[in-house]
Amino acid sequence: MELRQVLDKVTAQVPRHLTGVERQQTVGELVEQLPPEEADLLRQGVNRLLAAMEAKSASDIDMGGKGCKGRVWYRVYGRKKPDDSTSFSEDDLDVMCHSLLMPSQRQYLFAHRNLDFSYAMEYDGKPFRFRADMYFDLDHLALNMRFITTKLRPFKALELHPNVVRSIILTYDKQGLTLVTGITGSGKSSTLDCIIDANNQVSDAHIVIIGSPIETIHESKRSIVRHREVGRDVLSFKEGAIQALRQDPDIIVIGEMRDPETIITALEITDSGHKVFSTLHTASAVESIDRIIGECPPLEQNRVRERLADVLKCIIAQKLVPSLDGKRVLAKEVMLMNPSVRAAIKNNNTGEIYQMLFEGRDQGMNTLEQDLKRLVEARRISPDEAMNFANNKRRMEELL
Numbered sequence: 001m002e003l004r005q006v007l008d009k010v011t012a013q014v015p016r017h018l019t020g021v022e023r024q025q026t027v028g029e030l031v032e033q034l035p036p037e038e039a040d041l042l043r044q045g046v047n048r049l050l051a052a053m054e055a056k057s058a059s060d061i062d063m064g065g066k067g068c069k070g071r072v073w074y075r076v077y078g079r080k081k082p083d084d085s086t087s088f089s090e091d092d093l094d095v096m097c098h099s100l101l102m103p104s105q106r107q108y109l110f111a112h113r114n115l116d117f118s119y120a121m122e123y124d125g126k127p128f129r130f131r132a133d134m135y136f137d138l139d140h141l142a143l144n145m146r147f148i149t150t151k152l153r154p155f156k157a158l159e160l161h162p163n164v165v166r167s168i169i170l171t172y173d174k175q176g177l178t179l180v181t182g183i184t185g186s187g188k189s190s191t192l193d194c195i196i197d198a199n200n201q202v203s204d205a206h207i208v209i210i211g212s213p214i215e216t217i218h219e220s221k222r223s224i225v226r227h228r229e230v231g232r233d234v235l236s237f238k239e240g241a242i243q244a245l246r247q248d249p250d251i252i253v254i255g256e257m258r259d260p261e262t263i264i265t266a267l268e269i270t271d272s273g274h275k276v277f278s279t280l281h282t283a284s285a286v287e288s289i290d291r292i293i294g295e296c297p298p299l300e301q302n303r304v305r306e307r308l309a310d311v312l313k314c315i316i317a318q319k320l321v322p323s324l325d326g327k328r329v330l331a332k333e334v335m336l337m338n339p340s341v342r343a344a345i346k347n348n349n350t351g352e353i354y355q356m357l358f359e360g361r362d363q364g365m366n367t368l369e370q371d372l373k374r375l376v377e378a379r380r381i382s383p384d385e386a387m388n389f390a391n392n393k394r395r396m397e398e399l400l
Contacts, residue, residue, distance in 0.1 A: 003045040006038045011091040020139050021110050024094065028106045031098040042099035043121075049086070050130060051123040053147045059185070061145050064093035065137025077327050078185075078320065090140045097134060097141040108231075109134055118213035118229065119145065131189075131215050148215045153190055155198040157330075161364030164334055167314045168195055170203040170250055170275055176313030176337075177270045179257075181280040181288045187320050187330060188279045189215055195277065196253060200225060205250035210240035212255055223250075230255075237262045241269050254278040260296045267304065270311040284368065284391050285315040285335035286353050289345060309345040312337050317368065321381050321389045329380050331389065333357065333368035354392070367392070373399045 010030045018026055031039070049072055053061055058074040070089060071082035088096070098106065100119060109115040114135045121128050131146040166172040180188045180195070193216045196207060205223040212230035219225070226247070227233075234240040237254055238261045244252045257263045257278045270276045282288040289308065296304045318332040335341065335357055344352045357365045372386040373396075383400050390396035 001038060001041065003041050006034070006041050007088075007092045007095055009038075010034070010095045011089070014091065021113075023139060024098075024136075024141060025110060027091075027094050028098050028101070028110075031095060032103065039099065042096060046096050046099060047121050047123050047128075050121065050128060050145065050147075051126075054128075059147055061143075061147075063088075063143050064090070064097050065140045065142030066090065067137055067142065068093070078322060093143075094141050097143050100132070100143075101134075116213055116231075118215065129215070129217065131213055146215075149190075150216075152197045152216070153194045155194055158191065158194060158332075161334070163336060163364035164314060164316075167336060168198075168277075170199050170205055173275070173313065174250075175270065175273050175275050175311075177266065177276045177278070177308075177311045178314045179278055179280055179288055179312075179316070181282045181285075181315060181317045182319060183281060183283055185320070186318050188318065191316065191318060191330075192253070192277060192279060193218070196225075196251075199223065199251060203250070206248055207251040207253065208240075208244040208247060208249045209253040210234065210237055210244070210255060211253075212237065238265045241265045245269060245272065245274075249274060251275045251277065256280070257292070260300075263292055263295055264300070264304065267307045267311060271307060282317065283319070284317050284354075285333055285357065286350050288315050288317060289350050289353070305348065306346060309342045312345070319368065319389050321372070321375065321385050323380050324382060329375060331368060331371045331375055331381075333371065333391075334365050336360070336363055336365050338363065358395075367395070369396045369399055372396065376400065 013030055014026055050061060056074055056076055058076050060075040062068055062073040070087055072086040073080055073082045105115055105117055117132050119130045119132050129148045131148060134141060134143045168178050180192045182188045196218055200207060200218055200221045200223045203223055207223050207225045210228050214227045214229040217227060228240050230236060241252060241254055242265060252269060252274055254266050257266055257280055266276055266278055280288050280291060282291050292308055293301050293305050315335040316332055318330055320328040321331050323329040340356055341353055344350055354367060357367045369390050369392055372390055375381045376383050376386050386400065387393065387396055
């Protein structure tokens, strides 16, 4: 039996009058009832599309729902385009999406209309791993999957100042909070994995990673590395962080500080003397500080401001900018904690911090605009792209 036959067999049994969740529940039940060899054909059909991502240099794949119009779409160097060699019906893609799910995941999807999960597979003897998000698009299932490369970026490729390196490596600095920030798709996870791997190679320690979902699997080298996925190994970021304190950790990695509870917990566990890494969806160092404080209840904000000023060590705010060779290059803003920055946070004068970064190059700090200028001068990006990706357009224009 071929993939096409399995798809036709399942879709033919779905009553035409069913819509919404009821329709997807029926599709899910039919997929669960398939013989193992037919279920494997379905999964291999999806795996073939996923494995093609490596050859295409694609970071993401999208399929399913009304929006994809029966095509599989790939994002290559920042640009998302359909693969015209693929053609499926919306029902076909519903079946293929269901083939990736366990029954418990399917029930969560129906209850919440959204599911974050990780997916691992082997194709032609080679392992692959993906971060996935499945959701509803006009009664049909839609799926985005981010390819998690097994090749970690070399730590030297981050081009960090020695002061920044000393701040984020456990061997030199045993505690404090480091944030890697940026908009979606800016490479935060890759940078964080690179930093974790650098610590893993040089520190005799225990690293606990709490993720939703877990992306890169780090092999224990000089450190023991634990991976705890929210929803599978632990119930929430907050619980994972609190539980980690009883697991004799040296480094705690919180995948994302996405709500007030997680933010306050991250500050508290850092304050207890641990080294903590996390990410935020913010475009600059100043925005990151304001976001952390602003996310917390008004009555808590003064206390959070004081604690953040005491425990924060470093913020790396980054963007991936289209390069002259048709790929993308990392541009970053770096803030290191010093007495002036600490005083600005405590006194609620975060607007002064940008100028401190601009003048702090000798200490290892820089604004995003200064780094974009460096990339223009190195002939890695165009002046137009520097202007497009700058946070402060006026300052960028002055620098250029």
